[in-house]
Amino acid sequence: MGMNVGMEQSGEDIPMSDINTTPLVDVMLVLLIIFLITVPVVLETVPVQLPEVQYEPTESKPENVNLSVRGAADGSCEVYWGVTPVTSEELLDRAVAQLEAAIEAAGGVDNITDENMPEAHIRGDVNTPYKCIGGAIFTMQRAGFARVGFISEPPAGTAVRRL
Template sequence: MAMSAGGGGGDDTPMSDINTTPLVDVMLVLLIIFLIAVPVVIQTVDVKLPEVIHDPTTTKPENVSLTVRSGANGECEVFWNLTKVSSEELLNRAVDKLKAEIEKKGGIENFTAEDMPEAHIRGDVSTPYRCIGGTIFTMQMAGYSRVGFISQPPAGSFVQKRL
């Protein structure tokens, strides 16, 4: 590659042409780097997601039904069935209920995962997450490993049952 240091004819005028060869070289190198790096960054794991609109709730008598909403002054209100409870009362009731279920089955050695009661939470749309999250945390502290949410299906939808 030849490079011209000045204009023709020997006069001392500066050259006004820009040498774009180094710029093009740098751009091509960057293009190659990005073409190699993009597939590395975009990686996904193939999974098959369930094709169910929602699962119908199977209600068992040992399940705990909780309702969580935001109160008038912004405080969290938790209801055990229809009774309003505080955070401490919720923990104590949940522990007592779980102990009673274990004793009903004849002790912890006879208690299986299928016997474990579930906590079903109905949360109001305008309830802050801290209220719902606090209720989930309290139920998990009490020993409930299955905590689920009860929702209302959209109008006009139907329930598909998984086989």
């Protein structure tokens, strides 16, 4: 291993007191490359291709169920079928009846398609606890509704357009 020395005015060699930063830079670059390689491996995600739509308006059909959910001041949940308040049991009974009527109108289970299957649209207040929204979703799925979605309103002043 060699040593760098400088020349003094008198002509004698003296050791240099500067720190050699090259090995430090080499180590840092190797660590950077290791982190760049390992970080994507650590993040476990399922590769999916997301749609390039910012906002897609919901097409409302007469057979769709419109629910409004909000939390009451006492911590309980208020669910409205249209504008009529319902309990969990009433919600389940109405949802089953609505689905049975849609199946009968379509001519039986064999004739049900995505186009004639009713959907449940839930409008949730921004301050509604998750248990209220989750309970409404669970009840509608338990009744047999395969498509349960949320109705939202885009922020004011945002452009709504298809990409």
